[in-house]
Amino acid sequence: MTVFSLTSIATPRSPLLLPVMAALLVVSWSSGFVGIRYANEQASVSLLLFWRTLLSGIILLPFALAFGPKMRLRAVLSQVWFGVMAVFVYLGGFALAIEQRIPTGLVALISDLVPLAIAAMAQPLLGERLTARQWLGTAIAVSGVLMVSFDSLSLGTAPFWAYGVTVGSMLAFALASVLRRGRVSLHMPVHQSLCVHTLTGAVLFGVCAMAQGGIAPPMTREFAIGMAWLVLVATFACYSVYYTMLRLCPVAKVSAAIYLSPPVTMIWSWMLFSEPLSVAMFVGLAVTLGGVWLTSRG
Template sequence: MNEQALLSTPPRYSRLLWPLMAALLIIGWSSGFVGIRYASEEASVALLLFWRTLLSGLILLPFALAFGPRLRWRGILEQILFGVMSVFLYLGGFALAIEQRVPTGLVALISDLVPLAIAALSQPVLGEPLSRRQWLGTAIAVSGVLIVSFDSLSFGKAPLWAYGVTVGSMLVFALASVLYRRRRTEPMPVHQSLCIHTLTGALLFGFCAMLQGGLAPPMTQDFAIGIAWLVLIATFMAYGIYYTSLRMFPVAKVSAAIYLSPPVTMLWAWALFSEPLTMAMFVGLAVTLAGVWMTSRD
């Protein structure tokens, strides 16, 4: 199916397809916390991200070579650029900020403001302006995210540049999302583009991990569980559905679903790690749901 066919998906299918894809996107996007929770105690962030991206790319490689159009250098180089932006700079920037002691709650809040940056870029870059209702929905969704994140917010004592890295990582991913939607070359199937993105990230994260001591993974059960979770759910499910959705729906509509990742992340933490739920989380979830509905509905 080519790009034009995807963009012209009949409304009767879109009404059923988008809620399902949005639900899977939210589950996948918020699940990254689970894998990191399992594996981060066993290895440095660079080593963790190296094995996450390397295994993801190697699993996808035979499918990328066997299925889909022939890979051409122009398309490969374009996807390498997206890999640098949406994998290495995005994930690596937040990881670096956390290592520099930027509070995790603040990092999570800034990362979840990606849809706001995408909404701001949609008009000048894509010519996809948001209506007044969508801007109102965006404001409501951001309010919900703030309610959910309020208890964990602090500013810490990290160096000033580390806070800039946090904001910059969020803006880089937002820019990569709108450029991915705008690209002029022949669209590449998601399994091929994601393979290139992850292998690009693996090369760069591997270099960083080498500087920190080596590439050997910890041979522990928690690290194995964390990496498997990050590869299968947080990479294949989250990134795969995100890139597929960008081809089929307006970028602001797709990104708005990410606003729901903070409350869903806290549900993951409650279900798997027995972390307490508070009334503020449920209030924030309800407010965020209302904002996402206003932003996403046709």
């Protein structure tokens, strides 16, 4: 997931509403990474992502058909290619990195750099120029990610190519987001587009799961808990809070809440899975957040 710019309507009047919604967003956003790490103990990422996307799409399908504009074939097909990039490549890429035991917090950190990548790609592809301050902030943020990455290389056992998969999936999603802008055929209500995206992902993840041995789910309590976690919290609750905040709050505040996800993910992973933490990882994280703030402020 990433931040898509929507017009904010108004800042919430209640002083408690924004902090509560921000906390819910951080928890639900980070739960996507932690949920995959948890469910991966029971099944391969292709199998667990097949069931996550299939269940999400089936639940959304009756609402997509009953509410909103009629889903015409041309509009659906226009959404399919973005579903390939946003769900299969992006979601599958960072899930594969987690399966290879890259620290879950680092995966969250790299995945949440999509807005910065979009800003950088918008200049050569769309002619939207960045200011010197934004380029400086982007460079600082990338430096922070490299600090965390190099430290995790010394602490973890993940193969080097898995780090490239994480970065590549993030860049692929950013490229798809840039190319998506301005295409009227892609303007569809959220529940309808998310339905198409998840069902597209289900088809592709299903093919991968079949190639690895089948799509039958493990009949264990842990897998069921992981699926409930990923579908109800990391998908439906997360998207609901996310889009509600975008309608009520300035986009910069929503972005700030999302960038708190990586440290929360690191702490969750340390508590639940005993993944390593180090001072250097938190220093690199702080550098990254500073660069993000410099790029996005104002």
